[in-house]
Amino acid sequence: LDLSIKEQYPYQLSGGMLKRILTCLALIQDTPFLLADEPACGLDHDNAVLLYQCLRQQNHKGVIVISHDLELLVNYVDRIVVLNKGLQVDNTIPSAILTGQCQSYTRQLWQALPQHWESCCD
Template identity: 40%
Template structure:
């Protein structure tokens, strides 16, 4: 009984944190928008005491404020001793919370490195990782000559 009360209170806290009305708890999944469904899934992931959270594209459909809040919560979970595997195409946001980054190309890891390596393309070992660095907005979405020569879109 006390456990059920604690879980209900935790759900209310998380729903409030992610801007979800209490009525959402009574909705079926098909009644949720994409952004609402992502927020509910984040709440579910943070409800219990998991050891690992696999967050596969947790931020699309969320406004920037909610996306930043969600990743901050995942970072806090990791800082508390949990494991988080963040799978995302949003490199900019990932770099703000991750410790390490695995860069995939065509389903294969081409580089696994510390976030600090993304401070300078010279620190990145793989050409594709360097192309990603150049394609970031703060680097003006630059396309390198190598990418153009190889026909690689950036």
């Protein structure tokens, strides 16, 4: 974080900057767990990656991330629990998703990401 923010009022900060400040405040708390609900929402890709790297380094506490960003999750978490209409349909590891050895619904979610679309037309 840019230290010049200490002289600014909250209304002068962007939504992404406020989110990063709140994340920092959550990380410095002496708690055994951190629950992060859509932590990268509103952040650009580079800052989202930095955030997930920071969360990944929290060796002294358990981190539970709730996210729709499967692309980022597979790179930074140990386990992924997939829900469909509030029901658990998969409990897997990132490598299983990357290799397609996960439940059908999870595989469909992964394949639905635009970066995984295969061109069907020339």
